[in-house]
Amino acid sequence: MSDDALSTDFHLPGHGGALVGRAWPHPDPQWVAVIAHGYGEHVGRYGWVAGRLHEAGAAVFAADHVGHGRSDGTRVLIRDYEDVVEDLHLVVRHAAGVHPDLPIILIGHSMGGLIAARYTQRHADALVATVLSGPVIGSWATVDDLLALEEIPSTPIDPETLSRDPAVGEAYAADPLVWHGDFARPTLEAMQTMMRTITAGGSVGNHPMLHLHGEADQLVPMPASVEGVETLRGPATSRITYPGARHEIFNETNRAEVLEDVVTFVQGVLDQRR
Template structure:
């Protein structure tokens, strides 16, 4: 019964925005609605181990541009149900995002839908754009997961991960270093102190799911014809910037932009203040150039 379903944090779902996915999991949602009529919808697709609430600063910036922002915590993340960072198939994330998009399309049939995706969320967005090319008007990618960092991508490590996932899928591969997220120590501290973020070890089984999703990605990228803006820091130690260059070359969109930020780490939207200011300005300009004029 709905009245009995609790989030992993012990809150009642009946008191929270949520939807139920095809597997019966309750997924926590966030909605940021502008005070003026929205010009478009923007779905934020978050990355591994974080949650929709990690993007309040991004959502606030977008709402101030008269955009309706929506997001949800992926299954196994944040306030959604599911085992933490444990999913049988990567396409579950994609399927759930498309379900949420369909919900918003039904409510706002006349508004375009854009995606803003970070890290693993970028990989989810690529699959979503491949599956629903007519439903997504464009996408902004921040450090998308297209290629693993060189250390994780060593052939023997990839081989061992795929082998061990069938034998000991719960084997730990170690904990992410939060210092790799941003050069802003306040943001690193916020990650440490956020109880909704996952601070445990990544398991072999989950790593194998990501590896399988990356396999054959070169066959999906050419299907993307919608406008794309790709932003990536050249000091990113989590998602190799080579992936963004590959993505830029392989998508067939005639409206594509790649911006590289020197010396920046993984979370450009939580980097040093001057970087965040530039990132937000680029996003605003990119969206405004593709939408009706903002009424001030």
């Protein structure tokens, strides 16, 4: 199921041009998963995740954010994350249109966690639960440090920070759809603004939310992210952390454990709704 040949493309009119999405259909879905990917990457890197969610009964939908992957836009340029949240809403509405009677779970990784957190604050009524994986939330020293400089230096992401599995970093480095260049200052400014907006937005209340994080994440260190998630916390918020795991926990050496935790969380939420 993780094979790209088993997925289909869809296109949506995003705020910055066409959004190119990918759907992993299910013959008898019990729920819908919508994935928001991280900075500089694309949804094609989530075939394994989609496959595991598919095994658990999900139809899966995801789209490359503006300026990422196969979607339109200047590469990695995001001037306002509220616009990207609305793009994500298009994806959620598209998924809901295909499966109008199924519950939707939003899964956001890294920058996608930032987007998913804000989406949940604004559109929780469209979801039954949210999963945040290594989210850029609360504060991120990388953003603060780079914005303090007159000129932003070369800032490619070190593939070794992604996973203890060297094949993950090698594939990332060789992927032509991954952005291997520098941060754009407007993107950093918009990211900083959105982190502050989320903090000001406060708790998601009774909305079920799961925060997952690698304890050895050097790219988005866990302590600041934990502080950010605490501003969102409600009675149904929970957290699982993984000793030794780096940033991309869905691609880590214990990836099966991580996805099992996601599935267990989702099944618990769905069981409570029955």
